[in-house]
Amino acid sequence: MDSVLLLTLRRLRWPLVLLVGVYAVGILGLVLIPGVDEQGLPAPMGFFHAFYFLSYTASTIGFGEIPQTFTDTQRLWVTVVIYLSVVAWAYTIGSVLTLTQDRGFRHALVEQRFRRQVKRLHEPFYVVCGYGETGALLCRTLDRWHHRFTVLDIDPERIDDLDLAHFATDTPALAADARLPDNLLAAGLRNPSCRGVLALTDDDAANLAIAITVRLLNPRVPVLARAMSRGVADNMASFGTDHIVNPFQIFGDTLATALEAPATFRLLMRLTGLLRQGPGADHYPPRGKWIVCGYGRFGREVVKAFDRESLSVTIIDPLERPEGDRPFIPGVGTEAEPLLRAGVAESVGIVAGTDNDVNNLSIAVTARELNPRLYVIVRQNLEANRHLFEVFDADVTAVSAELIAGRCLAIISTPLLERFLRLARSESQAWALGLIEALDALGAGPQLATWSITVDESGAPALLGALTRDGRPPVIGDLLCSPNSRDEPLECLPLLLRREADERLVPDRATSLEVGDEILFAGRPRARRAQALCLVNTNVLDYVRTGRDVPGGWIWQKLTRRGGETGA
Amino acid sequence: MNLEKVIFGFFILLAATLNFGFVLGDIDDPTHHAEAELFAAVVVNVVATLLKFGDRTQLGAVHLATSLVAVLQLFAATLVWFFAARDAGGAVYPASMAAIVSLAAGAVFANVVSVIMLVAETLMLRR
Numbered sequence: 001m002d003s004v005l006l007l008t009l010r011r012l013r014w015p016l017v018l019l020v021g022v023y024a025v026g027i028l029g030l031v032l033i034p035g036v037d038e039q040g041l042p043a044p045m046g047f048f049h050a051f052y053f054l055s056y057t058a059s060t061i062g063f064g065e066i067p068q069t070f071t072d073t074q075r076l077w078v079t080v081v082i083y084l085s086v087v088a089w090a091y092t093i094g095s096v097l098t099l100t101q102d103r104g105f106r107h108a109l110v111e112q113r114f115r116r117q118v119k120r121l122h123e124p125f126y127v128v129c130g131y132g133e134t135g136a137l138l139c140r141t142l143d144r145w146h147h148r149f150t151v152l153d154i155d156p157e158r159i160d161d162l163d164l165a166h167f168a169t170d171t172p173a174l175a176a177d178a179r180l181p182d183n184l185l186a187a188g189l190r191n192p193s194c195r196g197v198l199a200l201t202d203d204d205a206a207n208l209a210i211a212i213t214v215r216l217l218n219p220r221v222p223v224l225a226r227a228m229s230r231g232v233a234d235n236m237a238s239f240g241t242d243h244i245v246n247p248f249q250i251f252g253d254t255l256a257t258a259l260e261a262p263a264t265f266r267l268l269m270r271l272t273g274l275l276r277q278g279p280g281a282d283h284y285p286p287r288g289k290w291i292v293c294g295y296g297r298f299g300r301e302v303v304k305a306f307d308r309e310s311l312s313v314t315i316i317d318p319l320e321r322p323e324g325d326r327p328f329i330p331g332v333g334t335e336a337e338p339l340l341r342a343g344v345a346e347s348v349g350i351v352a353g354t355d356n357d358v359n360n361l362s363i364a365v366t367a368r369e370l371n372p373r374l375y376v377i378v379r380q381n382l383e384a385n386r387h388l389f390e391v392f393d394a395d396v397t398a399v400s401a402e403l404i405a406g407r408c409l410a411i412i413s414t415p416l417l418e419r420f421l422r423l424a425r426s427e428s429q430a431w432a433l434g435l436i437e438a439l440d441a442l443g444a445g446p447q448l449a450t451w452s453i454t455v456d457e458s459g460a461p462a463l464l465g466a467l468t469r470d471g472r473p474p475v476i477g478d479l480l481c482s483p484n485s486r487d488e489p490l491e492c493l494p495l496l497l498r499r500e501a502d503e504r505l506v507p508d509r510a511t512s513l514e515v516g517d518e519i520l521f522a523g524r525p526r527a528r529r530a531q532a533l534c535l536v537n538t539n540v541l542d543y544v545r546t547g548r549d550v551p552g553g554w555i556w557q558k559l560t561r562r563g564g565e566t567g568a
Numbered sequence: 569m570n571l572e573k574v575i576f577g578f579f580i581l582l583a584a585t586l587n588f589g590f591v592l593g594d595i596d597d598p599t600h601h602a603e604a605e606l607f608a609a610v611v612v613n614v615v616a617t618l619l620k621f622g623d624r625t626q627l628g629a630v631h632l633a634t635s636l637v638a639v640l641q642l643f644a645a646t647l648v649w650f651f652a653a654r655d656a657g658g659a660v661y662p663a664s665m666a667a668i669v670s671l672a673a674g675a676v677f678a679n680v681v682s683v684i685m686l687v688a689e690t691l692m693l694r695r
Contacts, residue, residue, distance in 0.1 A: 009621035010621060010622025011622075048650055
């Protein structure tokens with residue numbers, strides 16, 4: 001039985017027992033006390049009449065003394081019964097009202113509604129645990145892409161925020177502790193439509209608990225877990241968490257790529273928009289002497305990246321003294337003195353990476369005043385300070401929430417992109433530059449989108465049909481023609497073709513397609529929409545491939561086929 | 569000693585005994601079956617049902633089910649009594665009485681099951 005009904009029955013048990021008791025005593029009294037009719041003959045009251053009388057008297061309707069006028073003895077008894085029954089009714093009604101105000105009861109109601117909503121979800125959805133800055137950012141994007149999701153957060157206020165967020169789809173959300181398996185199950189962990197669980201709470205231990213729970217309760221569902229410390233990340237990896245997202249590590253790796261292979265870095269920025277870049281988006285971090293302010297988890301990853309390229313780094317931190325004999329200045333870096341001592345004049349860049357946004361801005365402003373040519377990387381901790389950072393316009397702004405959300409979305413929407421970026425790192429700089437040029441030639445600007453298609457029944461039914469029919473097999477080039485006029489190319493580019501274990505970077509237009517192929521494209525959003533038409537509509541695909549505008553109806557198809565045969 | 573258990577056991581047993589007392593006697597002899605006893609049986613059965621509300625266990629669910637059956641049977645018997653008395657002008661004919669008593673006897677069966685479960689539960693816990 002569901003908990004709401006149980007709770008109601010449990011709470012109303014004693015009021016109802018009291019009510020039944022009062023009625024029973026009252027009825028019994030009325031039956032036992034002798035009544036008299038108009039002629040003075042004895043007219044005892046039956047059980048039915050006693051019940052009828054009490055029903056309308058106790059509920060204060062009061063039809064009067066029916067069927068005969070009462071004797072004084074009867075009236076005495078009725079007086080007693082009236083007071084008793086009014087008290088019993090008041091107690092019962094009061095209990096019902098208290099119940100509806102009860103926190104536990106209301107929570108049970110909300111939870112029941114949540115479970116019902118989740119149970120009714122029959123389209124693919126994700127479970128988002130933690131609706132903080134990262135979670136909110138991610139949910140907004142998921143919503144924009146018409147993905148469904150359910151939300152768990154331990155803070156009821158955040159769930160209230162979510163109600164005000166005006167998502168396009170109805171989002172089941174519950175204020176509950178995602179660490180508890182029961183709540184994860186309520187959020188749809190075992191629902192066949194569940195496509196993944198995102199553990200994005202600001203507590204590493206909680207994310208770890210969520211990852212373990214999911215791994216044990218439904219190993220089929222992939223987990224994306226945020227981990228701020230390496231220790232927790234290693235722990236998660238040890239039991240097979242599918243994707244561990246550490247924003248500091250992502251930034252460190254990106255920085256290392258930027259220093260080692262600037263062209264690859266630029267390609268990465270074009271395709272992902274992972275970092276906020278200042279004016280002249282093609283700037284990349286110069287090689288030379290660097291200053292890092294703040295040697296916490298962020299600072300360590302940054303220093304690791306510089307170390308990999310053996311660049312000299314001076315660290316400014318009030319407390320954390322780095323290992324070894326690395327140049328170190330104790331201080332915050334918000335004043336000129338420690339910056340000058342760290343050699344800001346002859347440095348090429350500075351990283352303001354403390355966990356305090358105001359300090360980071362102060363460091364960046366002071367450093368730029370001392371050396372205007374500095375390459376400035378600032379870390380933004382809170383989304384609320386976004387406007388300040390936008391005005392300051394650093395060369396690179398690293399925002400944890402955006403790094404995490406960006407990586408999660410990339411994993412969810414275009415898993416091939418991750419693969420492509422990894423492969424791209426081993427390619428030459430000239431190759432990367434060539435690809436950047438080709439991408440820029442599409443004219444998409446900042447709107448460059450990436451998407452992937454799969455040649456299967458659900459992803460590309462028209463293409464699958466063309467593959468199973470005889471004749472020339474479709475090639476990638478077919479997917480690059482506009483369905484409006486096949487001579488016009490679509491503004492998109494194939495980046496990666498995956499065929500089982502075989503991966504081909506930037507496949508050739510003439511590559512023929514096979515069932516099960518996955519292809520990653522980059523291009524303008526409108527090209528994506530046009531391409532989607534070719535994938536699902538057989539007639540459009542035929543036109544794109546052959547140039548003939550094939551009639552759709554069965555009769556017309558028969559007629560044109562006959563005409564074609566006689567013509568040949 | 570748990571007062572709640574005492575009250576619980578008391579009502580369940582009383583429901584069964586009152587019900588049994590009403591049924592006892594010749595099935596169609598109106599003088600053997602008191603109206604007041606049926607009334608008492610109905611009231612005590614309803615209270616017993618209310619007391620069983622809100623138990624989350626499997627046993628509790630079956631307990632509730634038996635009580636609901638008993639209450640339903642007794643309500644049916646009361647309704648038959650009402651219509652029989654209305655049509656016959658107060659008295660109840662033997663044919664109607666047989667129907668009333670047989671319905672109440674059904675309720676006795678449900679009550680006996682309830683008592684057996686009560687005993688079984690107690691023995692299980694005392695083990």
